[in-house]
Amino acid sequence: MSIIGNTNTDLYHECAAGDIGDNETAPLLSNGSVQTRAKGASFTSSVFNLMNAIMGSGILGLAYAMASTGIVGFCILLVLVSSLAAFSVHLLLKLCDQTGINSYEDLGGRALRKPGKYLVGVAILIQNIGAMSSYLFILKSELPTTISSFQNPDNTGNAWYDDGRLLLILFTLCIVLPLSILPKIGFLGYTSSIAFFFMLYFAVVVMVKKWSIPCPLPLNVTSGAFQVSNSTDSECTPKLFVFSSESAYAIPTMAFSFLCHTAILPIYCELDRPTKARMQNVTNVSISLSFVVYLVSALFGYLTFFANVKSELLIGYDAYMPRDIMVMTVRLAILLSVLLTVPLIHFPARKALILLLCGGRPFSWLIHIIATMSILGVVLMLAIFVPDIRNVFGVIGSTTSSSLLFIFPGIFYLKISRQPLSSFDSIGAILLMVFGFIMGITSFSVIVITWAQSS
Template identity: 75%
Template sequence: MIMIDLALFHGMFLFSLLCVQGAATIRTRGASFASSVFNLMNAIMGSGILGLAYAMAHTGIIGFCILLVGVSCLAAYSIHLLLKICDQTGERLTIDTLLNSMSSYLFILKSELPAAINSFSNSENTGGAWYEDGRLLLIIITLCIVLPLSILPKIGFLGYTSSLAFFFMVYFTVVIVVKKWSIPCPLPHNISNSSDSDCTPKLFVISSKSAYAIPTMAFSFLCHTAVLPIYCELDRPTKARMQNVTNVGISLSFLLYLISALFGYLTFYAHVESELLLSYDRYLPRDVLVMTVRLAILLSVLLTVPLIHFPARKAAILILFGGRPFSWWIHTIATLVILGVVLLMAIFVPDIRNVFGVVGSTTSSCLLFVFPGIFYLKISNQNFRSFDSIGAIFLVVFGLIVGVFSFSVIVITWVQGP
């Protein structure tokens, strides 16, 4: 999987050069600073926010805060290295979103769509209606909506929906805070085995499930594939200006992540689900705010999948077929294969924490820590004793250790069972 990710990363790297060289002559005015921050936050914040409360439940409040600060700082530093590479190579690359992220978005649709339909239908029927089967709904949604949008050669018009993503996440966070006061603690005994002792927040927690924490955080801050396109389109682009965009975007995302994770954890404590919205189904199954939050996130996720698919397909075609002229046959086959693989992953993975854990410990760790460090060491002409070279080595070593350790613990947990 790591070799595939490296190939995709390299393919996107090459594709970026071609895109920038073709677009440089027609670029007239770049995006404003505020617009760039907004776009970066849209790239940062995604389905990972749903798993952070679960991560806090299994690391403790202080442990979670320490890890979240560490991962966010390393994310900002690895972007610093990417920007230095751009300046040293004389190119501003346009690398777009990662293939593996699609599996998490489709998994959200699989797990949330049946609950959303049941909520809005106001039906008490639990007799196994077709719309209660998340896998069937996922296949229908993929064939009827995702595939037609993904197969288009240009899908730039979907960018209009990205402006809503940030407001969806703010709305999500506000609702999580408000609903903290709507669910009592201890939780109702007819629903869970909660007791008064479960209402005491834990500051530090260490268990086998703690292995999901850093991969989930890495997945949540994975925006590196969108940094360079934003850099390319930034008005008056300089490394310092783009670094400021990065720092502001990561800081605001960090704030929303921390607030939503904290209040989600303080609502359910150890009983929080690996996908936060599912926790509310047992206690507030017909709540209007929760229903609208679920719908907003589903809409955001649904329209994000084609946007992620487009650059992943371009990178794969570039790797396999080089600079050949556009072919509908190659374009269509690549679209079907990529969507088919991602759809199978989303259908057969039983728990979203496995998506966050596996993707976070492999793909996200590589893109967040390992690849920026490796490419900086390979391309940079600085001495290995320089500050950034030492930092790059640290990122590579840290990413490998975290990825291997987390993935090993996750696999062992799967083998041992519940």
């Protein structure tokens, strides 16, 4: 089966696959024979790339999600969302092997014809632009504080590096843009491994610093001395279950945090000895490790600030531990990790944009560069003007994230697969689709109502 863009120089070289059905250990085929190709990305490199696609700015919002749902409620939801994410990846990989299609957009075209193809492309573009803008939003808000923390505290001058917007533009041009123009996603395996260890360091520091900030939290630390609040110790008691309007942000934030589906198939295409079973193992390892890091950082972040946790966790440490060396280094580490994640998320966004505008045209460096610059320009504008990262998590998570993570894989499997509706995967696809619709509509409605009331 021929696949558009299968050239040696094509950035989006598609790993051709034949109709191999449920043979999970068979390699990807092309016209019935094994395709000759260069050695692909290693298993370890693919795991790091996928973890880097999973883990990003979402880790900073999960402590707020725990404060909005309670510890037990959060754990239940996190297990549910991560399990559904792994299952939806299973469905996508199964469809890839059954049809020979290895593009999320083309699966949409196979299931829902041309409208489905463009619907998926638009969803991927919006989702990834939202993700990248949230990452750069963190860079804009945290980088000036990070630089200031390494300076003499008596230095009160307004230097150029105190402007987060200027720093954002410089780092985008000097680091994000060169990495985003790389021809293959597999090249980012080394930067992805660095980004993961930065995230791991973040989780360790959050865990250690839980015992360094008193509770009840001080009201005033600007004078150099803690002024203990008059509140009772009840605010220092962790809540097991919490139900409020803020709970509507919890599942979208988790969906946002586990969404890696736009990068699954490109990583699959570049995996060495690609089979469904091998790629499923990559997915399972990546989601499991990300789950552990997410849970540890969310739990200890919540146990540090309790109901006072911010929608972006690092903000809480700025007030209470502004000159702490570990906080200073972890802030720098998380910024570098977020910065290295942006190019990885950029790849599927650019592919979707080129598909929407140019269809199946052969690879062109001119189109490649123009698309790269256009997307980064839009992302920069959003990162500069979006006032609160929670808005990005909520809206994107309840719309495109729920569609790409739950709804689309379920619909595509039911439309394309030859399995009866009574089979395990078909029943799972139905439940996945129903959960996605309920979660998306409910969360988005509550978020809109909350905005209207606050206005």
